[in-house]
Amino acid sequence: MSTTAPVLPQVVDWDGIDADARRMLLRRPTASLAAALDTAVRRTIAQVRADGDGALRALTRRYDHAELDAIEVDAGAFAVARAALPEDLVAALEEAAGRIEAWHRAGMAGDFEIETAPGVRCGRMLRGIRRVGLYIPAGSAPLPSTALMLGIPARLAGCEEIVACTPPRPDGSVDPAVLAACAIAGVRRVFRIGGAQAIAAMAYGTASVPRCDKLFGPGNAYVTAAKQVVAQDADGAAIDMPAGPSEVLVIADAGARADFIAADLLSQAEHGPDSQTIAISDDRGLLERVAGELGRQLAALPRADIAARALEASRLLHVADLEQAFAISNDYAPEHLILQLRAPEPWLDRVRAAGSVFCGDHAPEALGDYCSGTNHVLPTAGHARALSGVSVASFQTAISVQHVSAAGLRAIGPCALRIAQAEGLDAHARAVSVRLDAEVEA
Numbered sequence: 001m002s003t004t005a006p007v008l009p010q011v012v013d014w015d016g017i018d019a020d021a022r023r024m025l026l027r028r029p030t031a032s033l034a035a036a037l038d039t040a041v042r043r044t045i046a047q048v049r050a051d052g053d054g055a056l057r058a059l060t061r062r063y064d065h066a067e068l069d070a071i072e073v074d075a076g077a078f079a080v081a082r083a084a085l086p087e088d089l090v091a092a093l094e095e096a097a098g099r100i101e102a103w104h105r106a107g108m109a110g111d112f113e114i115e116t117a118p119g120v121r122c123g124r125m126l127r128g129i130r131r132v133g134l135y136i137p138a139g140s141a142p143l144p145s146t147a148l149m150l151g152i153p154a155r156l157a158g159c160e161e162i163v164a165c166t167p168p169r170p171d172g173s174v175d176p177a178v179l180a181a182c183a184i185a186g187v188r189r190v191f192r193i194g195g196a197q198a199i200a201a202m203a204y205g206t207a208s209v210p211r212c213d214k215l216f217g218p219g220n221a222y223v224t225a226a227k228q229v230v231a232q233d234a235d236g237a238a239i240d241m242p243a244g245p246s247e248v249l250v251i252a253d254a255g256a257r258a259d260f261i262a263a264d265l266l267s268q269a270e271h272g273p274d275s276q277t278i279a280i281s282d283d284r285g286l287l288e289r290v291a292g293e294l295g296r297q298l299a300a301l302p303r304a305d306i307a308a309r310a311l312e313a314s315r316l317l318h319v320a321d322l323e324q325a326f327a328i329s330n331d332y333a334p335e336h337l338i339l340q341l342r343a344p345e346p347w348l349d350r351v352r353a354a355g356s357v358f359c360g361d362h363a364p365e366a367l368g369d370y371c372s373g374t375n376h377v378l379p380t381a382g383h384a385r386a387l388s389g390v391s392v393a394s395f396q397t398a399i400s401v402q403h404v405s406a407a408g409l410r411a412i413g414p415c416a417l418r419i420a421q422a423e424g425l426d427a428h429a430r431a432v433s434v435r436l437d438a439e440v441e442a
Contacts, residue, residue: 006295006298006308007308007311008291008298008311009291009294009311009314009315009316011291011316011318012317013284014317014319014324014328015319015320025315025317026278026315026328028313028382029245029273029274029275029276029310030221030245030274030381033221037221040196040225041196041222041225044195044196044197044200044222045199045230047197047200048197048200048201048204048206049200052206053071053207053208053209055197056068056201056206056209057071059195060168060193060194060197063194063197064167064169064170065170066170066171066192068168068172068192071191071193071206071208071209072191072192072209073174073179073190073191075188077174077179078180078183078188079183080176081176081179081180082176082179082180082183084176085180089177092371093144093148093177093181093184094184095371096145096148096370096371097152099373100148100149100371100373101152101156103372103374103375104156104392105156105392107393108156108392108393109392109393110126111124111125111126113401117408117412118407118408118411119404119405119406119408119409119411120403120404120408120412121408122402122403123401124398124400124401125398125399125400126396127158127396127397128154128159128160129157129159129213129214129395129397130213131159131160131161131162131163131211131212131213132159132161132162132163132213132395133163133164133165133203133212133216133237134146134147134150134164134165134187134215134216134217135164135165135166135198135199135202135215135216135217135219135223136165136217137166137167137218137219137220137223138167138168138175138178138194139167139220140272140303140306141271142166143178144175144177144178144180144181145181145376146218146376147164147166147182147185148181148184149376149377149390150164150185150216150377150390151181151185151186152185152186153375153392154185154187154216155185156395157393157394157395159395162187162188163187163189163209164182164189164190165190165191165192165193165194165198165199165201166178166190166193167195167198168192168193168194173192174192189210191208191209193209195219195222195223195226196226199215199230200226200230202215202237203230203233203236204236211237213237214237214240214395215227215230215237215238216239216240216377217240218244218246218376218377218378220244220245220274221245223244224242224243224244224245224381227239227242228242240390240394241378241383242379242380242383242387243377243378243379243380244274244380244381245275245276245381246268246271246272246275246335247268247275247276247277247278247334247335247336247380247381248264248267248277248278248336249277249278249279249280249329249334249337249338249354250264250279251281251322251326251337251338251339251340251341251347252279252280252283252286252340252341253281253282253283253322254281254282254283254286255341255342256286256340256341257340257361258289258290258292259293260340260361260364261279261293262294263293263297263364264338264364265279265314266294266297266298267364267365268310268365269306269307269308269311270301270303270307270310271306272306272310273310274310275310276310276314277314277315278314278317278332278334279315279316279317280317280318280319280329281317281319282318282319282320282321282322282325284318287316287318290316294311298311322347323350326347330351330353331353333353333379333382333383333384333385334355334384335379335380335384336354336355336356336358336368336378337351337355337356337358338357338358338364339357341360344359353384353385354384355378355379355380355384355389356376356378356389374389375390375391376389377390406439409432409439410436410439413433413436414436416428416429416432417429
């Protein structure tokens, strides 16, 4: 750990600061870097589009310090990776996979068909997206859990082809836990590529990496920016959502434990220096104890340097009451929202914007990261105001279908005619009237 004393968050009285100060307190750490990130990732994307596999090898050498021969992982590597892992880890991955699959199955939508008028049957068909690309982070902390979170719903959705990219280790190999998790989830094509270059490869394709229709997965600020760039390009790929640097917001009452809150904040802070953690309470004394716990627990963390940098943008906010706490949370729209309240369930109606909610003292966010069953690929940077976490539906398209008989045309055709006329779209009206006239002539 660095010899420099960490800058720990201090308790701030929300009612004692003005609107501008409040906005600055809740600003995400990467907000000021947006322009620089966009320029950097566009340069990387252009390089991959121009030079393909050669660019992927050069960028991997530069950023991951690894020399690649084959970019795709050999099919035999999955079994080797599984055999190299401790049995208890394999068992834990399989146990988590079972709960993740159960939760996603329970939430799956289905086809349906109804009669909207006599002779008119309208339905919906769900189809798995043909080829999807999964990004599995594996920089300073490989995330086999993400392979489960993405691979399992993709398989349940019926996607024809599932490919994944994950950064290699310095020797060019892929973390064995990530490979084992891919195999458990049903992902059999894995490429040793990370960062914005992986997003570019999956969006546009190279000689080795197939072009994908939609990209999924969390990542650092560069990965997130790259996803947004390719999503705006007609020749690029759709994306699940902006799922960038991790964040958590804890709402706690006077009965909450300071050590639990500090542990939850640090569990997100250790993801990366651009993570953000916030605790809000109507008990100032609790927040002061949390500040003390942060310093004590931080000192014992192996990733203390990373967590300490994240804490520089973390906040401890004292509010007048819990109603105010939920108002702040809804404006912030956190990726993770933890309710360390004596009775959290009655407050769920107040939650309007959050990626995933954890209720009570015994629900650390880490359970959702790994094995409670819910998905941990969630909207960040305030996008939870309008976007949801990954589900089976994220990997599907919904196609509407209508069957219309002659009787059905007679029943609803005049309705269509009148609206088409009001809109001044004569060809629309004629497409209906020519059929109605044919019926009369017959």
